[in-house]
Amino acid sequence: MPNKDGHRRFGNIRKLPSGRFQIRYPGPDGRMHTGSTTYPTRTDADRALTLIEAQMISGDWTDPDRGKVLLGDYARTWLKERPGLRPKTKELYSWLLERHLIPGLGGVAVGKLTTPLIRSWRAGLIDKGVSVSTTAKAYRLLRAVLMTAVEEDKLIARNPCRIRGADNEHTQERPVLTVTQVFELADRMADRRFKALVLLATFASLRWGEVTALRRNNIDLEARTVDVREQLIELDGGEMRLGPLKSRAGRRRVSIPAVIIPVLTEHLAAYVAQPDDAFVFLGKRGAFLRGGNFRREAKWAEALKEMGVPGLHFHDLRHTGNTLAAQSGASLADLKARMGHDSDRAALIYQHATRDADQRIADALSARVEAEQKKIAKG
Incomplete structure (x- = not known):
């Protein structure tokens, strides 16, 4: 004044x-x-x-001069300065950055980014046919980069990524197999080495990278448990790399049903070397099992087509296992532990789905009772 x-x-x-x-x-x-x-x-x-x-x-x-750095330059530096990222995550971020962030916003100064500008960029991605899921991933990456610009580097006063719902992927509902279908799919694997793989991935709710990283000493047939300790990552360049799990909760011990123990026993005896650290699921030549090799050797697509579920992904086996666990009446805490999640969000999805299904069953029973009562009344 x-x-x-x-x-x-x-x-x-x-x-x-x-x-x-x-x-x-x-x-x-x-x-x-x-x-x-x-x-x-x-x-x-x-x-x-x-x-x-x-x-x-x-x-x-915040110093307005500092906000003059271009988003593209800042974001690339941001990514380089995070050596702790898992290889697959870094690969995803780099792809999102070069494919979706920099072409649309890379030439804009960080201090000039506004919520309307980001909203327009997001709408442009969707108009070009980029999936809602990928757009949400790109938006979350942008928000993380700009959060660093706010909180650590003091380039801007507040994060302009303030679009409600833009971080939600809204992925479509994935198919769920019945127990009978799971065993049928396992039996249809063209290579018998993969029968145990299908059953274990489903009934222990394991991700592809978790099940292919298992070693002999991770499976306790007497206790009927499997210890998840690491994951196998296949990078876009083809490199196979063992790495840590997504979170601390990912390291877990999962109980497995007794009904698949005979299949696991047979698999360990026929296909797995004797050392405790021998990998349980390998390719035909003894190398790490790649997703493409598995689908080809197991004749995965052919088996799904014969079963009438051609759109099934391997990850849907874990989805099926989670759904079956929720239907068993497992608590939220039990589901989180089994799935290897830190937050409640994913586990709640399965609990809600189970309650919805249970309500539909109750409604159907009610309708049937009413129909029977009407028949009796007319008679």
Whole structure:
């Protein structure tokens, strides 16, 4: 605010030849900063200086010059500075960055990004045919990058990624097999080595990377348990790499039904080497099992077509196992532990699905009772 002499105690204002007003002010770094925009009246300029002063007092001020870095440059640096990311995650982020973020927003200065601009970018991806799932992943990556720009690097005052629901993937409902269908699929595997793979992945709710990383000492036939300790990752370049699980909760001990123990016993005896650290599921030549090799050697597509479920993915076996576990009456905590999740979100989906199915059963029973009563009344 101006003092009695008409001079401001913080910053100064000068009138430009154009008639507009420009502000200058000292920053916490000891340098004088020029406002990033000009103002039509002295009053507007004065208000801008008052706001900046208040931001400095509260610690919310960010240097507008720092926000001039382009998003593309900043995002690439952001990714390089995260060596702790799992290889597959880093590969996904790099692909999303180069394919979807940089083409649309890479040339925009971080400080110039706004919620409307990001909303327009997101809508453009969907209009081009990019799936809702991929668009949501790209949006979440952008939000994470800009959160660092806010909280750590102080490039901007707040994150412009504020579009409600933009981070939701809304993936379509995946198919669920019956118990009979699971055993039928296992029996239809063209290579008998994969019968145990199908049954174990389903009834222990294992991901592909988890089941293919299992070793002999991870399976306890007497206790009927399987220890999940690591995962096998196949990178886009073809490299196979053993790595840590997605989260601490991913390291877990899962109980397996007694009915598949004979199949596992036979598999361990016929196909697995004797050392405790021998891998349980390998390719024909003794190398790590790749997804493409499995589908080809097992004649996966042919088996699904014969069963009438051509759209089934291997991951749907885990989905089936989770659904069966929920239908057994498992608690939320039990489902989380079995699935290897830290949050309640995924487990709740299965619990809700089970309750919905149970309600449909009750409604169908009610309708049948009413129909029978009507028949008796007419008779």
